[in-house]
Amino acid sequence: MPSILMNLKVLLPFQIFLEKTDVLRIVAETREGSFGLLPQRLDCVAVLPPGILIYETESDGEVCVAVDEGVLVKAGENVLVSVRRALGGTNLGQLRNAVEQEFLVLDEHEQCIRSVMAKLEIGFLHRFASFQHE
Numbered sequence: 001m002p003s004i005l006m007n008l009k010v011l012l013p014f015q016i017f018l019e020k021t022d023v024l025r026i027v028a029e030t031r032e033g034s035f036g037l038l039p040q041r042l043d044c045v046a047v048l049p050p051g052i053l054i055y056e057t058e059s060d061g062e063v064c065v066a067v068d069e070g071v072l073v074k075a076g077e078n079v080l081v082s083v084r085r086a087l088g089g090t091n092l093g094q095l096r097n098a099v100e101q102e103f104l105v106l107d108e109h110e111q112c113i114r115s116v117m118a119k120l121e122i123g124f125l126h127r128f129a130s131f132q133h134e
Contacts, residue, residue: 004039004077008055010065011082018065018086020057026079027054028072037074046072050099052092053081063088066095 008026010018026037029051037044053065070083089095 006037006039006074006077006079008079009081010053010067010086011080012086013084017083018088020055020060022057022059023079024056024058026056028081029053037079039077041074043076044072044074048072048081048083052095052099064092064095066099 005021006023006026008018008020008023009016024039027034028037028046028048030046031049035046048067048070050068051066053067054062055065056062066087066089067081067083068085070081073080073082087095087098089098
């Protein structure tokens with residue numbers, strides 16, 4: 001009986017970063033810790049913080065990818081990982097540094113945008129609450 005393998009696709013907002021077939025196993029990090037995916041595992045969804053995604057194929061061996069925050073969805077033999085940014089590399093230490101320096105630290109522009117959005121949301125909620133009381 002042939003073994004069932006997984007298909008892995010890492011999606012970025014405007015492109016496909018990685019597409020692999022015949023994946024033996026996948027290890028992903030969540031806020032609760034790392035977990036592994038094997039082909040026969042039940043379908044699942046996981047929220048991914050910035051971290052390292054590891055997958056293994058017979059031809060490539062174990063490969064590490066640094067990923068920014070996103071979502072992992074396993075449906076049957078297909079595993080989709082949708083993240084904001086991703087970096088490939090061979091040195092695990094360099095990938096870990098990239099996660100810490102590029103993905104975990106919000107740049108000044110992004111912090112400013114988040115602050116403005118939070119103020120807009122608060123203003124909307126206050127106006128909506130006052131509208132409900134009229």
